Amino acid sequence: MSGRSRPAPDRGHTARRWCADLAMGARFAVTGGREGWIRTALTALGVGLGVAVLLLAASVPHLLNGAQERHRARSVVPAAQGAGPSDRSLLTAPADTAFRDRPVQGRIVMAEGPHAPVPPGLSRLPGPGELAVSPALGDLLRSPAGRLLKDRFPHLRITATIRDEGLTHPGELVFYEGSDALRRPDFGVERITAFGDRGEPFRPGAPTVLLLLVSCVALLVPVAVFLATAVRFGGERRDRRLAALRLVGADRATTRRIAAGEALAGALFGLLTGAAVFLAGRVPLAGISLFDLGVFPSDVVPDARVTALVVPAVLLCAVGSALFTMRRVTVEPLGVTRTARPPRRRLWWRLLLPAAGVALLLPRAIGGPGSGDAASVRLILGTALLLLGVAAVLPWLLDAVVARPAATGGGSQSWHLAVRRLQLSSTAAARSVSGITVAVAGAIAVQMLLTGSLSLPDAGQTTTAAWTEVDAYDGAVPTARAGQMSSLLRAAPGVRTAHALVAGHAAPARRQPAPDPAAAGEGEAPQPYPVTVADCATLRQLAPVGACSAGDVFLAAGPDGAAPRPGERLVLDPVGSRGDHRVPARWTVPRTARRTTAWPERPVPGRDGRGLLATPEALPPALLAHADLTCLLRLDPHTPDAIEYVRNTAARITPRAVVFRSGPPGPDEAAGLVSRGLTACATAVLLLIGCGLLLTVLEQLRERARLLSALDALGTPRALLARSVLWQTAVPVVTGLPLAVGWGLALGTLLVRIAGRPPRPDWWSILALTGTAAAVVLGVTALCLPLLWRLMRPDGLRTE
Structure with a gap:
């Protein structure tokens, strides 16, 4: 009988003793008078700030997914190829612009039937002369700061406000402009049947993933260190109180459990404080916009799985830090042995953390970023180990x-x-x-x-001064109006010079590209030659043409050596002529055309000056039916808002004009x-x-x-x-x-x-x-x- 064991009562007694010791530590945290409350409040505040940051980080996946879903909900679904107008189709064209470095996303719409699709956030399509705007854009247009932007919509009246489901964030500048001038699908104009493309989700590239992962690690590692520091507030007073407990008979294990219970109580109050700070900060967070990015309060929701890890991690950090702190503190009945000189710190094991981080990151630095979950885990661990080092x-x-x-x-x-x-x-x-x-x-x-x-x-850019470029792509402005467009832009405030050019393509007449790409055989035509029509001053900006006068033509070979030959018969704009079934114009290169070369470096970014360069007297721009019309501008850097005046002028010429700075x-x-x-x-x-x-x-x-x-x-x-x-x-x-x-x-x-x-x-x-x-x-x-x-x-x- 004496050899029989009774494990169950022993285990139960041990569990009750542990619970009693932890509960005593928790009581010390809240019943120690003013000193105890101050110590617990400091711990709760420190832990709460760290928990609020962790909850905000746990909300990032839900935040990004919500913004991505709303962005995809307003993307267009093109009609089937060859489909004509119907009562459920809509013609649309992009009309994006910018205002003082803030992007303004716009779309021109024209219904072809009574059941045409409506963008998310609107109850009906805006009619001709009507404008539907986001709340932020509406406030900007009504404010004195948006007076210049309001001039970009001179004959439009605001009739609707886009609701939240049509925006990616509260501060986004978005508009839908009603029109009756979109005649048929063309380059830049498309026929759609619905909004809300549910295709493949956006997958960021390797550099973006690298930036996101490293940024998250760099943010969360200091927060983790901060949490480990916050749970150790009041350590000396706690140790003296534990010494008093040792005097009345508590053993060392009991004092450690009581210390863990006190730290656990502070961490619990910190979790509640962090949750309160997080909930209180969700609404003010929606009013903050940085780099034209913002959030809706409904999107700031912590991921349940990450939150389930945050709570036990904080509690374990509190208990572990309390026990780790006491490993070299001897709590005796007559006092605390803390003031004795501690043993000398060893450096070798401290260097193991950064060494392990370098071992994880160095192969990727030598062999490339890599991809996949394993590469991401190595990146996270390597960066975290180096920072913890x-x-x-x-x-x-x-x-x-x-x-x-x-x-x-x-x-x-x-x-x-x-x-x-x-x-x-x-x-x-x-x-x-x-x-x-x-x-x-x-x-x-x-x-x-x-x-x-x-x-x-970017490749092709030089250190020369930047150009401002105004483009009317694919016949948005008739080529016959090139001079008028250049004159209007030159008259805008802050514009020093303006150079207009017409850009298209030409193919040898002996071998035209097949009308149907599916019917093209093995003998496909070579790549078309770039064609640029402009005056001599503009051509000198693109290539070293030398002496130039009206009626001159220049042939500039590209890196592959391909260029038209004098006397060669060309088909002008062969690709663009297929959309409206026009017969492409034919033109013969004059035998007086002179050969030249492109500039070693591109003076105008995005244009290498190769192909066929002609003056309007030699090649009438009207022969290029679907050409791009471009104006290259030099702006006065001392004129405030010069780029805004250019955008307003371009919008009056055509709402489909694109204005951007290059260089x-x-x-x-x-x-x-x-x-x-x-x-x-x-x-x-x-x-x-x-x-x-x-x-x-x-x-x-x-x-x-x-x-x-x-x-x-x-x-x-x-x-x-x-x-x-x-x-x-x-x-x-x-x-x-x-x-x-x-x-x-x-x-x-x-x-x-x-x-x-x-x-x-x-x-x-x-x-x-x-x-x-x-x-x-x-x-x-x-x-x-x-x-x-x-x-x-x-x-x-x-x-x-």
Whole structure:
């Protein structure tokens, strides 16, 4: 009988004891008087800020899917090939434009029957002269800032407002213009039968996936470090209370369970606080638009699977951090052995994290970005390990920095007080600053990746000044009106020069392309020659034609050497003539045509100056029935809104005109915008972590209230202690920032190599990030001074 075991009662007793210890720790978190409530409130606030960011990140998939679904719902479904008009068909043409670097998406519509499809967000199609606009566009048109944009729709009246289901985000500028001038399907005009193309979903390319993954990791790793710091607030007071419990008979395992229960209670309050902050911020978030991107409050919904992982992860982080903190703290009945000199920190295992990250990323940097889930997992793990390596190396580096001044013996009294305090509690200091260093390193790496991906000019672009190009594609404006179009644009405010040209194609008359591509045999015709008709001043911009006069024709061979020959018979615009069944015009190249070459570099981006170049007197533009009409403009950089005047003039010529700027400034401006946006996001993360640093310093000051009172009673100047607090916050930050900058540059170089681009650091953004971190230190010190003055009172030495 004595050898029989009774496992069930033992297991039940153990479970009850564990629950009782955890419950006692939770009671300490909420019933410890004002001190306990302040400590729990600090923990809940810190955890809540991190949880709110995690919930926002968990909402990104639902947010993107909602915007993509609404975007696809308004895409057009073309009618069957060869189908004629019906009572359910609609003619439409794109009419996109822009206003002060904000895209304005437009579409011209004309119903061919009473049951024509209606775009999502509208109850009926706008009629001729009517305009349906999004709420943001309507507000802009009614405001004084949109007066120039309103001139683009001079004879249209707003009759409807597009509802949310027809927009991708609240700030989107969209309009539908009713018309009766769309006669038949043509190039740029198509017949559709429905809205809502349900084809293949959009799949981002490898560079976009790389940017998204790295950005998410760079955002979430500092938040994880911040959470691990927040759950450790009030550690010293907790340890003294545990020592009192040891005095009344609790063993070490019991004290650890009580500490875990206290941390668990703070984390639970933090989860509730984070959920409240997240719900309260959904509606204001809809009013924020960055880079013409925004969200609907209904889209900001956390993914259920990710949320199910966030809750236990935060609770486990709280319990694990509490137990990990106590691994080198000996809680005895007579006190806490914390002030003994800790063992020397080892560097080798801290370097294993970045080494593993480099091992995961280096093969991709050498062999290319790769694709698939396995490549994405390696990228995420490698980036996260490298960023966590900053937090792992920082404590060792801080110990090395504060140990050296102590050996030299130099410096002021405030410096010695700060250094001595850092020697006693360097772990807490490094822990509070590690979030800032990780955030700076991640922001620098993502900034390098973005700048390297967006700042390079496209192929064919040069460093010459940018052109502004106005295009009327595929006969939107008759070629006979080229001179009129050029005159109107030249008269617009801010236009210095205007060059008009007509661009089409020609094929040798001996072998025309087959009318039906399916019927084309093996002997297909060669590629058509580009044809450009313009005056001599314009032709000189495209190719080195030399002497030029009315009636001249030039033949410029391309890289393949193909060019028409003098006396050759050509079919003009053979491809465009099929849509309306016209007989294509024929034209013979004059035997006086002179050969020339294209410019070594394209002076006009997108145009290489090859093919057939002719003046209007030699080749009448009217023979090119379906040609593109283009005006190349030089704008006065000192005229405000010159590009807007050009867009207004082009819209009066034809609503289907396309206006865009060409040349290197476009990509450089985009890279600058993205870089500034990234700096703003990184600054927001630094401010968030600065709040955690402030809470940490306040908590440490409260822990040292009796010591500060003793120093004040001994006559220590308050300014000396204030400078000491400044040194205590500045030394870890100044130590961590060079480490973060170097780490971020190394990680950014690896990521840029993976993307196949050369590294291009943006030193101004790096300077802004480091300056923000320094400002956070000064702000934390300034906000801590009122509490410091309050604690420096002699009555703080009174005991009862």
